[in-house]
Amino acid sequence: MRRTLQVLRRIGNGIVAVVLVVASLYPVAWLVAISLQPAKSAYTMPTRWLFVPDFSTYAELFADPDFVAALVNTIQLTVFGTALCVILGALAAYSLSRYRTRWSGLLTGSIAMSRVVPSFAVVLPIFFIYRSLNLLDSMAGLVLALTAFQLPLSILILLNVMNDIPKSIDEAAEIDGAGAFATFRRVILPISRPGLAATAVLTFVLIWNEFLFVLVLAGDRLVTMPMLISTFQTDKQILWTEIAASSVISLLPVGLLIVLAQRHLLAGLGAGAVRE
Template sequence: MVKGLAHVGNFIIAIALIVVSIYPVAWLIVVSLQSDSSAYQSPTNWIFVPQFGTYGKLFADPSFLASLANSVQLAVIATALCVLFGAMGGYALSRYKVPGATGLTFMFALSRLVPTFAIVVPTFYIYRQLNLLDTMAGLVLALVAFQVPLSALIMYRIFGGIPQSLDEAARIDGAGFLRILWQVILPVARPGLAASAVVTFVLIWNEFLFVLVLAGNQVVTIPVTIAGFQTDKQVLWSSIAATSVISLIPILLLIAFAQRHLLSGLGMGAVRE
């Protein structure tokens, strides 16, 4: 009897969590398929005739297409660099006696506690001196520098769960650092790489403040575009919702593509040799 009630309670809690998680996405989709006048209604009208005019306007707008292309380019390049540097840094910290390794990993973790607004203004002045403002290269450099410590920490934990006997066997065969990393360790750590890539991609894709301060004129991304739909005269809820729905698609595709490795990757490194 008690176990039955526990199962029913767990089921109810699971359903409640699913509803709470799905409701904001469902609301975005519903509002994006309504006209601007209907989108302002409160409470939200859930029974309506879908209208795709907002999506048509967005995809016919060259500035929106440019911001979408900028977001994809920025996220793909910065994520690839973060995973690359994070893998190399995490492997070095997990396999070699690096002087001050403990303090270095602590600083990596501490850097995640620093809010973006605390470093974006000094970065702005540095970029102004280097003529890197409003450039894709400047944004990539800033976001990689800000996100690579997280990637390194994830990969450090992942590599810590991979037996070092694999390295020793490859080293006996004459393999060097890079060959061991690329041909032996990374294939084993593929789930961890997927987890690191997904987390980093989502953070970079949703980055707003760095783009707003360091670019925002020529290099505009989706989060900045969404903010532009809110003016002092009106808030274009249908455009905000439609752009938000479109911005979810790359993340969903990435998660679907990496799903096979994602769950196992998040659990790697829990047990050390």
């Protein structure tokens, strides 16, 4: 009887897993199918799944200088913003974890509360500040704004990672003659690699898909992929094939990053280190 229940439980878990995978992948499959069809076929209902692939939409997009510029801008903005969030977040999290004072709890709570503030509540004040500093429609201004907005989340994630690393590792490095920064760079960072990878992936996705900050702080010169995709929907028509193809291209860097970081994401935190 118990063996039968175990078999039924495994079958039920398998069915649930298949349903979840299909539900997650169906929108992506639909985007790919629409992007590879002519414009007339894209409007048919239900969606055609058997067709001859047509790559003309992709060719037209990559031949468009505005599309290539938007893709390059998005890559630059996301890479710089993610790098700053991970580096500054790791430094701040390590400091909060190792150098505790009576104000540490208040500081950590303030960082957590800053994540509750919605983006539309801060983007207008930033707009007026940027206008006075001539930072509107600039890559440096956007990187600075998005880094400041996403940094608290990076700090909170990495703070949990740093707290799980035993302080005895720091003490052992100090006995061997390593200073605080050398311990952080040579010992703590390698151990916290899974947490750094998770933070980088999450920050990358959030900055890559950012729309409101770019809409308010950028202009005609600095366009990113989310803004470009929104231009395919006009008051006269919706260019579904262009939207689908642009969305598929926009999904590729995120998927590639997750595949490359998968090993670190699945690795055990602190593997090979001495545990207390």
